[in-house]
Amino acid sequence: MSEVLDFTPPRRPSRNAHRLAASPMPLQVRGLSLELEGKRLLDQVDLTLLDNGITVILGPNGAGKTLLLKCLHGLCQPTSGTVLWHVDGLERPPVLEVRKAQALVQQKPVLLRRSVLANLKFAAKLRYSPIPQGLLENALALARLDHLASHAARTLSGGEQQRLALARALILKPKVLFLDEPAANLDPASTVLIEEAIRAAQSAGTKIVLITHGLSQARRLADNIVFLHRGRILEHSPADKFFSEPATVEAEAYVRGEIVL
Amino acid sequence: MQDFTGSFRLAGRLIAAADPALVEIVLLSIQVTLSALVVSALIGLPLGATLAISRFPGRHGLVILCNALMGLPPVVVGLLVYMMLSNAGPLGVLQLLYTPTAMVIAQTVLITPILIALTRQVIADLNHEYAETFHSLGVPAHTAIAALLWDGRFSLLTVLLAGFGRAIAEVGAVMIVGGNINHVTRVMTTAIALETSKGELALALALGLILLAIALGVNALTSMINAPDGKRSHVRSA
Numbered sequence: 001m002s003e004v005l006d007f008t009p010p011r012r013p014s015r016n017a018h019r020l021a022a023s024p025m026p027l028q029v030r031g032l033s034l035e036l037e038g039k040r041l042l043d044q045v046d047l048t049l050l051d052n053g054i055t056v057i058l059g060p061n062g063a064g065k066t067l068l069l070k071c072l073h074g075l076c077q078p079t080s081g082t083v084l085w086h087v088d089g090l091e092r093p094p095v096l097e098v099r100k101a102q103a104l105v106q107q108k109p110v111l112l113r114r115s116v117l118a119n120l121k122f123a124a125k126l127r128y129s130p131i132p133q134g135l136l137e138n139a140l141a142l143a144r145l146d147h148l149a150s151h152a153a154r155t156l157s158g159g160e161q162q163r164l165a166l167a168r169a170l171i172l173k174p175k176v177l178f179l180d181e182p183a184a185n186l187d188p189a190s191t192v193l194i195e196e197a198i199r200a201a202q203s204a205g206t207k208i209v210l211i212t213h214g215l216s217q218a219r220r221l222a223d224n225i226v227f228l229h230r231g232r233i234l235e236h237s238p239a240d241k242f243f244s245e246p247a248t249v250e251a252e253a254y255v256r257g258e259i260v261l
Numbered sequence: 262m263q264d265f266t267g268s269f270r271l272a273g274r275l276i277a278a279a280d281p282a283l284v285e286i287v288l289l290s291i292q293v294t295l296s297a298l299v300v301s302a303l304i305g306l307p308l309g310a311t312l313a314i315s316r317f318p319g320r321h322g323l324v325i326l327c328n329a330l331m332g333l334p335p336v337v338v339g340l341l342v343y344m345m346l347s348n349a350g351p352l353g354v355l356q357l358l359y360t361p362t363a364m365v366i367a368q369t370v371l372i373t374p375i376l377i378a379l380t381r382q383v384i385a386d387l388n389h390e391y392a393e394t395f396h397s398l399g400v401p402a403h404t405a406i407a408a409l410l411w412d413g414r415f416s417l418l419t420v421l422l423a424g425f426g427r428a429i430a431e432v433g434a435v436m437i438v439g440g441n442i443n444h445v446t447r448v449m450t451t452a453i454a455l456e457t458s459k460g461e462l463a464l465a466l467a468l469g470l471i472l473l474a475i476a477l478g479v480n481a482l483t484s485m486i487n488a489p490d491g492k493r494s495h496v497r498s499a
């Protein structure tokens with residue numbers, strides 16, 4: 001919980017103004033519920049991703065953030081409800097197109113038992129043939145992993161692995177990028193790197209959906225906040241509004257830094 | 262005792278002098294077993310990998326079948342292959358009985374289930390780790406299988422060594438379908454059986470020592486590959 005970067009962040013100027021004419025929202029969730037082992041872990045979630053900004057899913061440990069993200073990404077089959085994707089204006093796009101429209105960086109990324117460069121190449125080959133000049137080099141540079149290109153990916157430190165996983169996801173040029181606590185357990189420098197890369201991707205037109213339990217990261221990155229509590233979305237509002245006047249008791253307590261269970 | 266000492270001395274001399282009869286038998290053995298291994302690998306690796314990652318009706322039954330076939334008694338394999346290849350059998354026209362090819366077929370039948378079952382295990386373990394990521398990346402099935410086979414290559418090498426070890430040490434099946442014909446189908450194991458029964462212990466011992474060396478070598482290689490050595494995995498997986 002105690003993030004190294006938990007200083008009061010400078011407020012960024014709102015980017016909302018630039019995003020009004022963005023492409024139509026690609027993802028809609030209707031009445032999504034998930035039950036596992038008799039427990040209702042996600043409860044009637046309705047969610048519409050509004051624009052191309054950064055949506056932060058915020059909530060205490062065990063709220064169901066990871067499960068929600070997995071359901072959105074198709075790694076987990078909801079018990080009821082639907083996840084609707086709109087790709088290229090199609091109401092029911094082909095499964096493969098939906099897959100290609102998104103990428104996920106898991107909290108503990110799984111990297112192939114190969115070199116750093118080979119991991120990036122593996123992803124690149126899934127989208128490009130041939131791989132464009134400079135694509136892998138740029139990805140390495142973005143993740144600041146140039147000097148480790150030939151190292152086995154699994155021998156990298158946690159932060160380096162996270163950066164590699166992010167670079168791998170970005171190579172796929174997703175329309176929506178899901179990130180599950182991308183800076184958990186990272187040192188400040190890696191956190192800054194990752195957040196810069198996330199902002200750059202956002203500016204390039206990628207919709208970002210990011211999980212964090214860290215308030216400071218949410219304040220730094222969020223355009224809007226989805227507040228999840230015990231498997232239910234209690235709030236979905238613009239970040240300024242969420243932090244200045246949270247609408248629920250739970251969110252207010254969470255923003256004050258009090259533990260919400 | 263006196264006799265045995267003499268036999269050992271003679272066996273040592275045969276090996277040291279690279280006795281032509283000895284060399285011929287050893288080379289044929291290796292050639293037959295390597296051929297069987299190549300064929301088995303071509304069948305077993307993709308099939309094992311497919312069984313590991315795909316879900317289709319009857320898959321579970323196939324897995325059980327392969328595990329059961331792993332324990333096939335070699336003489337039974339020999340008998341079945343004999344019946345297939347004999348003049349009255351469905352493949353009789355090929356006239357393969359008592360040829361090295363027949364021995365390759367018998368050894369292939371013997372070790373393919375082993376390769377399938379062990380490959381399935383190796384790839385299933387790796388897939389357990391990779392599956393979610395592959396799904397997330399949208400990796401097509403054939404690419405996934407190729408990647409799993411490649412990333413599991415060191416474990417798979419030990420699978421191949423296990424198959425090799427089992428095939429080269431086997432006697433019953435190759436005896437039945439090969440016939441142990443001098444200069445044609447006489448391999449190490451059948452030669453040892455024959456020479457021993459004739460009381461000619463020198464050649465039997467020489468071949469036995471070589472077979473033992475091969476078995477130990479295979480074991481040593483396997484443990485080298487499996488060694489929990491950070492440096493090795495670092496260098497090789499890079």
Ligand SMILES: Nc1ncnc2c1ncn2[C@@H]1O[C@H](COP(=O)(O)OP(=O)(O)O)[C@@H](O)[C@H]1O
Nearest residue numbers: 036037041059060061062063064065066067068
């Ligand atoms: N496979 C599972 N089976 C049963 N319960 C699970 C499973 N995965 C997660 N849970 C439970 O669901 C709740 C939400 O998990 P998760 O989405 O990982 O929380 P977080 O918001 O911290 O990411 C937790 O209480 C967790 O124990």
Ligand SMILES: [Mg+2]
Nearest residue numbers: 065066107180
């Ligand atoms: Mg989580």
